[in-house]
Amino acid sequence: MLRNPDYPGLITWRAVWILTLFIFHGSSSAAISSPYLIEINKSTRELKVLSGEQVVRSFHISLGKADHGAKRRRGDNRTPVGAYQVVDFNNDSKFFFFMLLNYPNTVDAWHGYRDQTISASEFRQIVTAIKNGAVPPQNTALGGFIGIHGVGEETGETLEIHESFNWTEGCIALTNDEMNELRQYVSYGTRVLIRE
Template identity: 40%
Template structure:
């Protein structure tokens, strides 16, 4: 019975594996760049990224087009995304959930589901009032001219397909991502 539960838990909640703790990403939403870090040393920099149309800050609800500040982990990697590649973040974080609970944006049940997912290193629910499916992705077939001219996402971090391919050498499930 326990074996079946663990199998279903892994399938349903996409357990986040443990990445190299020394490699992490710093996303600077003001400078519009990503730094690949090892400890405090910068190994690589990717410039000219795009963020949410609503800028960056505290995300309050699905559809606000804000790229959330905070610390997250890569929860899953979508190699066959309509955006070329998609590195999904484990958003919302427990901190996001706590703030939303205190503001009355989510109920206690939703809060507990998010916190439990983080406790077990799983991807939190992606269908809450706080939104979901936040990640780092390529353009897919999107217009590169728009990408260069404005922040255009619904809260994700976007880069060209060649940039996301380059970034993939550093990223795996569990990689720490700090968005400031």
């Protein structure tokens, strides 16, 4: 049974997991054209570019200021944990270059719905967007505009902060030169796996 008997109308985590697998690997999701996988390890502050099992390149990264735990709401300064895809690019970002991820995904939406952070309507909008390979709503209480970006204006001070601290509001940051290098491995639909 996919319904939770303790909370009528609330689907179980197993149903969400099945839905996520279908959507993430299903035919109606965004085309996955990149042969690369981006794997982010929050505990080691490392981003790896993988081709199959082979590490092609790795980078030191900065994360959200509240670096432990999954992102659950706007303004919590946490980097999300889960499986995402790159869905847009911004060449004119104040952070040099920005790769937008499809956060919130279906699991994030389920947690938000379960915790009454978002409505059933917002849950459905997010799930539909993910299923169709579109950008999910970015203006819910779950937050949005999570991605991978550069430092922006690089000075000795900003580079030292980047090297030493997690300074973003939930995004993943690299130096501008590293972003230029990472760009060659990333296209629309590139998978991004973020682990604690």
